[in-house]
Ligand SMILES: Nc1ncnc2c1ncn2[C@@H]1O[C@H](COP(=O)(O)OP(=O)(O)OP(=O)(O)O)[C@@H](O)[C@H]1O
């Protein structure tokens with residue numbers, strides 16, 4: 001029943017995306033023409049009212065930031081839909097009518113519709129409404145970008161400890177910052193962050209990205225598993241056969257939605273360099289490059305730093321895992337030379353803790369071990385706290 005889907009005026013990424021819902025064909029054509037006359041818009045037209053926001057999201061080919069509704073064909077259905085879409089806060093809603101019926105306009109405005117157009121449509125008035133809506137959207141986007149922080153963990157070679165560090169860092173970050181923190185496991189297929197955290201998960205990244213039109217903050221909340229530390233986890237799929245591989249477009253949408261709900265988003269990407277073009281690597285993200293003292297790991301680190309990250313300063317953090325001060329192969333000077341810069345963090349080789357995690361399914365971050373202390377320092381620094389916790393002094397002195 002989705003009959004017409006056309007793109008008017010421009011194919012650029014910055015065009016506004018509008019879902020135009022109007023059973024009355026002629027009026028729909030008229031408003032489509034007015035929408036496209038002065039603005040760069042991409043319009044997806046629907047010839048009937050979807051039952052609610054979720055239904056609409058499933059019907060749309062791409063995410064639309066604005067919904068424009070025919071208020072006349074079935075005012076009650078239009079109003080119900082307008083109310084549901086407005087309550088989700090993901091799309092601006094506008095309505096149009098053949099008549100200048102003030103009572104009808106007020107009913108729509110009361111549920112949150114921002115603009116009500118009447119026939120004959122004034123393209124200048126419509127362009128102004130679209131401009132205001134796009135401004136609101138970009139400031140919302142900016143706000144969510146400003147307030148949330150993305151920490152991406154990338155390895156220089158498989159097995160160098162990305163998951164162990166990312167998952168324990170995420171727990172420490174949730175605990176130390178006291179803020180909403182989400183760990184996303186993109187170490188596909190079969191990432192094992194959940195195993196490191198000792199949790200079983202029902203849903204995964206595969207559910208989040210199989211239909212990105214449907215992905216919003218509510219849906220994401222139903223997919224995450226909560227760890228007892230307060231950390232939320234979006235696990236990797238537990239099956240090799242997933243419908244959609246997470247390409248950059250899907251990752252970008254997932255990250256955008258995650259940032260709307262969480263103040264910290266920690267992402268384990270394993271050694272996936274194919275995601276370099278995604279929003280994960282925006283300037284504002286902190287990239288934790290995990291390497292260790294081995295010839296190929298240091299050589300890979302050197303290449304990755306010089307080829308991809310040479311312009312990053314504080315937002316690239318070099319983490320040397322399984323560090324033993326008296327390693328026979330390289331001393332600190334050689335390591336620094338190979339990495340072209342000093343390491344930011346050294347995580348000790350802590351076989352006992354790693355083994356304990358495997359045996360007890362208790363994350364290392366929750367134990368008082370050398371590895372957890374080092375990871376906690378990283379997490380505290382990431383949330384703006386001094387690296388070491390200050391010991392409380394003077395408490396209980398009356399009882400001495
Ligand atoms: N500092 C460390 N000390 C001791 N053991 C460690 C340390 N870091 C990681 N390990 C252990 O090494 C193994 C591999 O680590 P992990 O799974 O985190 O690597 P990875 O980079 O995520 O691997 P993959 O490429 O398979 O995703 C795990 O058993 C983990 O517990």
Ligand SMILES: [Mg+2]
Nearest residue numbers: 162163187270
């Ligand atoms: Mg891993």
